Amino acid sequence: MIFNTEGYVxxxxxxxxxxxxxxxxxxxxxxxxxxxxxxxxxxHVQQISHDRGVIKPGDIVIIGDNSIGRDDGNLNSKALxxxxxxxxxxxxxxxxxxxxxxxxxxxxxxxxxxxxxxxxRTFKLKTEFLDIEIGxxxxxxxxxxxxxxxxxxxxxxxxxxxxxxxxxxxETKAMKFYQSQGYTARxxxxxxxxxxxxxxxxxxxxxxxxxxxxxxxxxxxxxKTIQEFYEVAKGxxxxxxxxxxxxxxFPTMCTLLPVNDEENNRIGAALKVEDISEIKRVIRERDExxxxxxxxxxxxxxxxxxxxxxPKIIGESTxxxxxKKLALKASRTNSTVLILGESGTGKTILAKAIHENSKNKDxxxxxxxxxxxxxxxxxxxxxxxxxxxxTGAKIEGKKGLFxxxxxxxxxxxxxxxxxxxxxxxxxxxxxxxxxxxxxxxxKVKVNVRVIAAxxxxxxxxxxxxxxxxxxxxxxxxxxxLIPPLRERKEDIYPLVETILPKICKKIEEESKRISAEAIxxxxxxxxxxxxxxxxxxxxxxxxxxxxxxxxxxxxxxNIKEVDYNEDGMIPLREAMNNFEKKAIxxxxxxxxxxxxxxxxxxxxxxxxxxxxxxxxxxx
Ligand SMILES: Nc1ncnc2c1ncn2[C@@H]1O[C@H](COP(=O)(O)OP(=O)(O)OP(=O)(O)O)[C@@H](O)[C@H]1O
Numbered sequence: 001m002i003f004n005t006e007g008y009v010x011x012x013x014x015x016x017x018x019x020x021x022x023x024x025x026x027x028x029x030x031x032x033x034x035x036x037x038x039x040x041x042x043x044h045v046q047q048i049s050h051d052r053g054v055i056k057p058g059d060i061v062i063i064g065d066n067s068i069g070r071d072d073g074n075l076n077s078k079a080l081x082x083x084x085x086x087x088x089x090x091x092x093x094x095x096x097x098x099x100x101x102x103x104x105x106x107x108x109x110x111x112x113x114x115x116x117x118x119x120x121r122t123f124k125l126k127t128e129f130l131d132i133e134i135g136x137x138x139x140x141x142x143x144x145x146x147x148x149x150x151x152x153x154x155x156x157x158x159x160x161x162x163x164x165x166x167x168x169x170x171e172t173k174a175m176k177f178y179q180s181q182g183y184t185a186r187x188x189x190x191x192x193x194x195x196x197x198x199x200x201x202x203x204x205x206x207x208x209x210x211x212x213x214x215x216x217x218x219x220x221x222x223x224k225t226i227q228e229f230y231e232v233a234k235g236x237x238x239x240x241x242x243x244x245x246x247x248x249x250f251p252t253m254c255t256l257l258p259v260n261d262e263e264n265n266r267i268g269a270a271l272k273v274e275d276i277s278e279i280k281r282v283i284r285e286r287d288e289x290x291x292x293x294x295x296x297x298x299x300x301x302x303x304x305x306x307x308x309x310x311p312k313i314i315g316e317s318t319x320x321x322x323x324k325k326l327a328l329k330a331s332r333t334n335s336t337v338l339i340l341g342e343s344g345t346g347k348t349i350l351a352k353a354i355h356e357n358s359k360n361k362d363x364x365x366x367x368x369x370x371x372x373x374x375x376x377x378x379x380x381x382x383x384x385x386x387x388x389x390x391t392g393a394k395i396e397g398k399k400g401l402f403x404x405x406x407x408x409x410x411x412x413x414x415x416x417x418x419x420x421x422x423x424x425x426x427x428x429x430x431x432x433x434x435x436x437x438x439x440x441x442x443k444v445k446v447n448v449r450v451i452a453a454x455x456x457x458x459x460x461x462x463x464x465x466x467x468x469x470x471x472x473x474x475x476x477x478x479x480x481l482i483p484p485l486r487e488r489k490e491d492i493y494p495l496v497e498t499i500l501p502k503i504c505k506k507i508e509e510e511s512k513r514i515s516a517e518a519i520x521x522x523x524x525x526x527x528x529x530x531x532x533x534x535x536x537x538x539x540x541x542x543x544x545x546x547x548x549x550x551x552x553x554x555x556x557x558n559i560k561e562v563d564y565n566e567d568g569m570i571p572l573r574e575a576m577n578n579f580e581k582k583a584i585x586x587x588x589x590x591x592x593x594x595x596x597x598x599x600x601x602x603x604x605x606x607x608x609x610x611x612x613x614x615x616x617x618x619x
Contacts (some may be wrong), residue, residue, distance in 0.1 A: 049203020
């Protein structure tokens with residue numbers, strides 16, 4: 001057969017993606033393909049070259065060894081004496097960084113040891129040695145040892161252990177040898193080099209290590225797997241398929257097969273080798289991909305849960321997702337929730353949603369708009385009254401909203417509007433879960449979950465003495481701040497999509513779609529009235545649109561709030577008004593709402609100041 005020649009065997013085996021080594025029964029290598037050479041570093045591509053040679057007295061030796069005696073040709077403290085290191089504390093398994101002069105007295109070595117039971121991530125030494133800048137880093141985490149000499153780096157990766165070394169010439173101080181992958185195969189272990197063994201040259205012109213015909217033990221010394229390999233070649237009957245084996249410090253996955261001739265006599269053995277470090281990398285990448293996938297799935301599940309849990313709360317922005325997550329947590333506890341946000345941001349629907357998802361969802365949800373009920377009535381509304389408590393009262397007395405909400409939720413909307421007097425009573429209910437009806441002498445006990453909401457800044461109200469500090473801390477247990485719509489414009493489109501058909505249905509109009517220009521206009525707007533304003537603007541647009549599409553001309557916006565940045569055209573008066581409004585707001589913010597300080601800073605009279613607040617609707 002024409003292919004049955006050595007040249008073709010090499011050609012074909014070099015095509016394999018696994019390493020293949022075949023030896024005869026005399027342990028001579030018959031096949032050693034390219035991949036095997038790559039795995040064991042025999043064909044290692046070397047960027048930096050040096051000539052062949054041998055270590056000489058006076059040469060400077062730099063060592064980085066992560067585990068003494070493990071993969072450095074059995075280096076020990078005795079062997080290190082050639083560098084002037086006499087230290088019997090150095091034991092097998094310790095990490096060592098050492099710089100010293102080979103077989104020449106006069107200059108003390110610099111070295112450090114890290115005992116084998118250390119827990120360090122890195123081990124470093126940086127020094128100037130005979131005017132040469134030298135740094136050695138053993139990175140245990142990423143398994144890499146780097147020796148740096150005058151900014152030139154020599155790095156070696158390892159799986160279990162390596163003995164890394166760089167030698168500088170005595171006279172020229174130039175690098176004459178550095179350790180690289182495959183040193184076992186080249187018989188260039190750290191210990192051997194220090195014992196005066198010749199080393200090969202590296203780089204483009206260096207000789208290629210020809211392994212065919214060589215004894216397998218010359219290339220792979222002291223490996224149990226290779227010993228077994230040889231025994232099979234001699235006649236022993238063992239074979240295995242894809243087992244994890246370590247060969248000269250390289251973790252591999254091996255398949256060992258006997259090779260017999262036509263008469264079934266053993267003539268050798270074949271070893272197929274896969275690079276585990278490669279497999280490990282693939283497994284790690286797969287694990288990372290799986291983890292990412294899990295994260296995405298979890299996120300998706302969370303999004304689905306949130307969507308299902310709060311179907312009425314529209315918004316896919318990260319800010320709104322966060323709010324929904326908080327709301328989900330809030331619905332699982334019974335603590336008091338404080339919802340903060342500008343008018344129309346959705347505080348009420350969020351409060352309802354929290355109730356609807358709590359375990360008391362079948363119990364009452366009582367919405368009290370504290371700002372809408374006159375203060376003198378609010379107390380009797382909230383706590384009820386006894387027979388004949390006051391003129392105009394019902395004869396039989398009346399249950400208050402707290403009693404009506406028993407076992408369920410009471411939603412105290414606009415809590416910032418209640419009087420100081422009532423705040424004291426409210427505090428008592430929150431503390432004792434009991435209260436007196438107006439005109440009553442007996443305590444009424446209730447079990448109510450309280451959700452409060454306000455568009456006011458309660459901290460400012462507190463500093464102005466309008467809101468009690470103790471009540472504030474009582475209700476601010478679980479705060480949820482809904483951001484204004486202008487800060488989450490991504491929510492506009494999904495909101496429009498949900499709101500449009502709802503309004504059309506409500507006002508019995510045929511369903512309408514919205515044009516891209518109209519949406520663009522909505523995106524430019526500042527939304528001082530938030531989602532409620534969006535609902536109103538859409539309702540008006542539906543009424544104005546004759547056809548079934550809402551165009552930009554149907555959208556009526558408060559012109560002052562349109563962001564004119566894009567075309568820059570704006571009447572001067574409007575520009576001045578906008579500027580004035582922003583200037584006042586900025587100063588107010590700076591003084592955290594302190595009006596006195598703000599008007600002083602703006603250098604305007606009290607009357608003008610309040611006039612402007614009213615004009616620009618600043619609270
Ligand atoms: N995320 C949202 N998804 C769907 N509709 C929303 C959303 N946010 C607000 N809305 C709608 O906008 C309108 C105003 O919302 P809501 O009454 O809850 O606001 P609010 O913050 O309580 O306002 P105020 O402070 O003026 O009482 C309601 O019709 C509500 O359904």
